[in-house]
Amino acid sequence: MFRVCEQTLSRELGEALVQAQVNVNPFTRAVLERSTCAFSGVLLENVCVARETGLPLCQDTGMVVFFVERGNQLQLDFSLRDVLQRVVENVFASNPFRFSTVTDPLFDRKNPGNNLPAVIHERVVAGTDLSIHFLVKGGGSENLSKLWMMRPGDGEKGLVDAVKQHLAKVGAAGCPPLHVGIGVGGTADEAMEMSKRALLLDPGQRNPDPRYAALEKRLEGEIEQLHLGVQGLGHGPSCLGVHVLQAPTHIATLPVGLSADCFLMRKGNVCFRGQRT
Amino acid sequence: MKGRKVWLEQLGELSSSLQLGELLLLHGRLFLMRDAAHKRLFPGDTKPDVTLDWNGKTIFYAGPAKPLPGWASGSIGPTTSLRMDPFLPALLQAGACATMGKGPRGEQARQACQRWNAVYLVAPSGCAAVLAQRIRKMQVVAFEELGPEAIFQAEVEDFPALVAIDSQGHSLFNGIAAPQCGS
DSSP states (O other), rough: EEOOOHHHHHHHHHHHHHHHHSSSOOHHHHHHOOOOTTHHHHHHHHHHHHHOOOSSSSSSOOEEEEEEEEEBOOOOSOOOOHHHHHHEEEHHHSSOOOEEEEEEEOTTOOOOSOOOOOOOEOOOOOOOEEEEEEEEEOOOHHOOOOEEEEOGGGGHHHHHHHHHOOOOGGGGGGSSEEEEEEEEEOHHHHHHHHHHHTTSSSSTOOOOHHHHHHHHHHHHHHTTOOOOGGSSSSOHHHEEEEEEEEEETTTTTTEEEEEOOOTOOOOEEEHHHOOEE | OOOOOEEEHHHHHGGOOTTOOEEEEEEEEEOOOOHHHHHOOOOSSOOOSSOOOOOOOOEEEEEEOOOOOOOSSSSSOBBGGGGGGHHHHHHTTTTTTEEEEOOOOOHHHHHHHHHTTTTEEOOSSSSSSHHHHEEEEEEEEOOOOGGSSSSSEEEEEEHHHHHHHHTTTTTTTTTTTOOOOOO
């Protein structure tokens, strides 16, 4: 069997979470450097100030969403879920981040002051490794999320029209240029999860099926045509990229999930090779 | 950074002279509040447990992150204003002269600005470390138990904001584009 050291995992994951909050990714930086809006100067300055001070790039330091792939030959002598929650708790306690969760969503909405819980999607895959990807998901972009239970006959045009109309209505509020994930097929829950998982990809990465890759490019063009602009102010790019993930579905259904990320696209990953014991 | 220097204490008197799309650099006192505090202040069918004087005040839809030692504020920036639209008429009726947040607002909010001669400003989002540096002082005014959703009072300096709805009810988000201005 193979093992992973809990201390190493906690340390490296904690560092990756901090980096995602204070260091801008190269795609966002490139966009900020070449686009002009009324706020271009301060947005670029923010990249430097955050890196130098350790203050987060955005005050909404989000809910952390983990996507775990766990090798079936790994044997962990700790609860991975508990460790992930503890890492989030420690990172948010020891950095100038914001506690942005409430425990009861409908009635009390009381802030527990630890940014818990993190959301964890976990699946077992063949192998000996442990791969942990995460999104730092702010509330503004999360509120753009959408699920359509389309008719199978609606097809590609139906999907494109739905996405376009939806983002024309709400996209400006999600801090564009937007990074958009689309999940097609599966069941309703699976479509939403795929749309979130799609946000882990980097701009320019393409679906291996050329038909879906073409759909990604078409959606990018359509979203660009909405002219949301940097900060939703109508100038500059509107879309950082679109990724589509697909899965088999029922004969009667065509679920389409949409998730969006703001221009900061805060995410990261750590991967551990299992050590033979 | 270029922009018209505006003292927040005078914003109410100036509001009709502010141009749509104009970049402002705010100085003076802002009041921070967001979803939870609005719900408590303007509960609709029951009497609020706290009443505050909103006359001539500018409300910033924001909840700050934790400050570093020695800093007045942690990272700070606007939240989506649209969520506060249902509360805007009551806030403006109570005397507030301006609100600031991010993103477009609904027709109800545009009409409320026009009716009460108020402006809506947009502050940069994803710019929160720089905006923290523009805050000189900050203190909790009410609802401390709400943590980042408490009502805060902040003294700001050179705080950038764009006029997104003017006091005549014209909106940047109704197809009237903001002027290009790189700085």
